[in-house]
Amino acid sequence: MRRGLVLQVALVAALAAIVGFLAWNTAHNLESRRIASGFAFLWREAGFEIGERTLFAYSAADSYFRALAVGLANTFRVAAIGILLATVLGTLLGLARLAPNWLLAKLASAYVEVMRNVPLLVQLFFWYAIISEVLPGPREALNPLPGVFLSNRGIAFPLPGSSPELSGFNFTGGASLSPEFAALLVGLVTYTAAFIAEIVRAGILSVPRGQFEAAESLGLGRRDAMRQVILPQALRMIVPPLTSQYLNLTKNSSLAVAIGYPDLVSIANTTINQTGQAIEGIAIIMAVYLTISLSISAFMNWYNRGVALKGLRR
Amino acid sequence: MSTAASWLRRNLFSSWASALATLTILYLAWALLPPFLEWALVKAIWWAQDSKACRDLQGAGACWAFITEKHRFIIFGTYPYEQHWRPGVASALLIALWCVSVLRTFWRWWLSLVWVAGLALIAMLMWGGVLGLTYVENERWGGLILTLLLATFGSAFAFPLAVLLALGRRSRLPAVRAVCVGYIELVRGVPLISLLFMASVMLPLFLPEGLTIDKLLRAQIALILFAAAYLAEVVRGGLQAVSHHQYEAAEALGLGYWKRTLFVILPQALRYAIAPLVNTFIGLFKDTSLVVIIGLFDLLTSLKVSLQEPAWTGFGVEAYLFAAAVYFLFCWAMSVYSQGLERDLARDGAPRLLRGA
Numbered sequence: 001m002r003r004g005l006v007l008q009v010a011l012v013a014a015l016a017a018i019v020g021f022l023a024w025n026t027a028h029n030l031e032s033r034r035i036a037s038g039f040a041f042l043w044r045e046a047g048f049e050i051g052e053r054t055l056f057a058y059s060a061a062d063s064y065f066r067a068l069a070v071g072l073a074n075t076f077r078v079a080a081i082g083i084l085l086a087t088v089l090g091t092l093l094g095l096a097r098l099a100p101n102w103l104l105a106k107l108a109s110a111y112v113e114v115m116r117n118v119p120l121l122v123q124l125f126f127w128y129a130i131i132s133e134v135l136p137g138p139r140e141a142l143n144p145l146p147g148v149f150l151s152n153r154g155i156a157f158p159l160p161g162s163s164p165e166l167s168g169f170n171f172t173g174g175a176s177l178s179p180e181f182a183a184l185l186v187g188l189v190t191y192t193a194a195f196i197a198e199i200v201r202a203g204i205l206s207v208p209r210g211q212f213e214a215a216e217s218l219g220l221g222r223r224d225a226m227r228q229v230i231l232p233q234a235l236r237m238i239v240p241p242l243t244s245q246y247l248n249l250t251k252n253s254s255l256a257v258a259i260g261y262p263d264l265v266s267i268a269n270t271t272i273n274q275t276g277q278a279i280e281g282i283a284i285i286m287a288v289y290l291t292i293s294l295s296i297s298a299f300m301n302w303y304n305r306g307v308a309l310k311g312l313r314r
Numbered sequence: 315m316s317t318a319a320s321w322l323r324r325n326l327f328s329s330w331a332s333a334l335a336t337l338t339i340l341y342l343a344w345a346l347l348p349p350f351l352e353w354a355l356v357k358a359i360w361w362a363q364d365s366k367a368c369r370d371l372q373g374a375g376a377c378w379a380f381i382t383e384k385h386r387f388i389i390f391g392t393y394p395y396e397q398h399w400r401p402g403v404a405s406a407l408l409i410a411l412w413c414v415s416v417l418r419t420f421w422r423w424w425l426s427l428v429w430v431a432g433l434a435l436i437a438m439l440m441w442g443g444v445l446g447l448t449y450v451e452n453e454r455w456g457g458l459i460l461t462l463l464l465a466t467f468g469s470a471f472a473f474p475l476a477v478l479l480a481l482g483r484r485s486r487l488p489a490v491r492a493v494c495v496g497y498i499e500l501v502r503g504v505p506l507i508s509l510l511f512m513a514s515v516m517l518p519l520f521l522p523e524g525l526t527i528d529k530l531l532r533a534q535i536a537l538i539l540f541a542a543a544y545l546a547e548v549v550r551g552g553l554q555a556v557s558h559h560q561y562e563a564a565e566a567l568g569l570g571y572w573k574r575t576l577f578v579i580l581p582q583a584l585r586y587a588i589a590p591l592v593n594t595f596i597g598l599f600k601d602t603s604l605v606v607i608i609g610l611f612d613l614l615t616s617l618k619v620s621l622q623e624p625a626w627t628g629f630g631v632e633a634y635l636f637a638a639a640v641y642f643l644f645c646w647a648m649s650v651y652s653q654g655l656e657r658d659l660a661r662d663g664a665p666r667l668l669r670g671a
Binding site: 004007008009011014015022025026028029030032098099101102103104113114116117118119120121122123125126128129130132133136223251252254255257258265269272278279281282285286288290293295 | 325326328329332335336340363373445486487488489490493499500502503504505506507508511512515516519520521522523596600601603604606607614618628629630631633634635637638641642645646649
């Protein structure tokens with residue numbers, strides 16, 4: 001046991017020494033390069049515009065703090081909508097992979113293979129290129145459904161009481177998604193759905209065959225058996241990896257910086273470039289994502305305790 | 315004939331819903347495939363000196379000429395043009411090393427010597443400066459070889475670190491456990507891009523004055539630190555799968571912690587973890603593409619730079635389809651391999667595992 005104690009003291013001392021050394025270097029470097037430190041910059045005027053705003057009003061005259069809040073709101077916006085759509089698409093694909101129809105099952109598994117083996121960043125660039133290069137200008141916008149317009153300015157769609165109309169070079173009225181948001185959303189949803197499909201499929205396959213047969217012998221049809229017998233049991237297997245996919249989608253939304261959607265990371269990046277305060281900027285990004293991750297895993301642990309089989313509870 | 319009919323009946327028309335799905339898919343294929351093939355193959359332009367012929371098509375056909383015309387730059391980046399054979403040979407060598415290493419017949423101790431020799435040869439080819447090869451600084455390395463090198467060194471260095479982290483997480487010593495858990499959860503909780511930013515703008519501040527590390531190495535360090543946290547969790551899964559009897563038996567033999575771990579537990583744990591390990595390596599390979607955001611010259615960056623040339627702007631769809639195809643080829647090969655390996659190891663069962671492959 002004494003050896004263990006010595007090892008631990010040595011480890012902690014070594015880590016403290018490394019951290020101290022790095023901190024000393026950093027303080028020295030900041031001083032010699034005349035970079036300010038501390039979070040006072042948050043209250044200074046940001047001086048840059050943000051193309052998309054949700055929840056907050058914002059103008060270039062507002063503070064960095066407000067700019068970062070807009071970025072965070074944008075992250076949440078794309079993550080929330082993305083999670084919702086990816087769950088729906090992923091579940092459908094997962095069920096399709098198990099469908100008795102050969103063509104449907106093969107098509108779904110081909111989709112999963114392709115999506116999982118191509119980097120998300122390449123897919124995001126691809127969707128952005130599709131929207132900005134292939135789609136026509138607003139005047140010749142594609143109109144696949146009444147009131148919905150696809151153009152290189154993004155997607156315009158109607159809301160109750162107002163529908164988009166072409167005026168000048170863009171659409172007014174209704175609601176619209178910018179090309180950046182649309183590309184990011186489509187990319188995140190189609191990519192994450194492939195992983196969710198695998199989770200749903202594995203979850204359903206984990207339910208013992210006897211359960212299918214028992215449901216069948218009770219006279220339940222395929223749909224009822226699925227809904228009332230199989231899925232409730234499969235969910236127990238599905239939920240933990242599903243939450244980690246939700247977390248992945250949220251973290252992956254940080255790739256927005258590569259296609260110019262103003263999420264938290266991309267606003268923090270602009271802030272770093274303008275103020276030179278890299279340490280504070282990166283600390284903000286990490287603190288926000290860590291908070292999200294830790295709260296989601298806390299929620300997951302709570303949920304797991306709720307759905308775990310009573311007999312297996314330790 | 316009747317077997318074909320019954321196959322169709324069973325697999326495509328077993329119920330009304332199934333028949334409807336089949337007909338919908340066939341209709342969609344009929345409606346979408348011909349225009350796509352016409353764009354991608356029939357009307358596509360494969361060779362052209364400049365983009366004029368492509369622009370005349372106005373999007374009716376794909377401009378693969380962009381790829382064929384710029385292929386040297388896309389694959390080799392900013393490496394000196396007349397020296398392109400060097401990264402070419404190096405890439406082939408690296409891929410060959412991987413191909414040899416995945417075969418179980420070669421899972422012998424001397425394989426590590428082959429790797430050391432291979433990597434030394436690759437370093438010699440890439441840097442040069444000896445045997446009459448001109449010296450090329452690594453700021454000029456680029457394209458495919460950079461992607462391959464980042465992924466190779468990323469996994470080679472992340473793996474031992476991951477094993478240590480996983481062992482630490484299961485250690486009986488509370489301080490060791492706390493440090494490992496803290497590290498793993500911290501890294502897994504933040505996006506890779508924040509670590510890459512850290513490597514590109516924050517790391518220089520950490521170092522003593524006068525000491526600088528080049529950008530490629532900094533990004534490589536970030537990738538290693540990131541991958542290690544994910545690999546550690548996979549290794550931990552493998553450690554948990556080893557039966558506690560094995561731990562007890564090793565202890566009963568009087569083996570100390572390191573002997574027990576190295577000779578009894580790890581060989582079994584890593585076998586259990588091999589398939590998810592390969593999946594994590596695939597993830598790392600895909601993640602190397604993120605270095606484009608901090609301006610390193612990998613495959614994706616060289617495509618993006620080619621697209622910025624005024625003559626070739628607007629062919630992003632072709633460019634990214636090409637990038638997707640390249641990444642898919644590598645990742646898909648790895649995933650097929652991991653599935654095969656998983657089947658093999660499952661079939662062999664325990665006794666064979668203990669004897670060694």
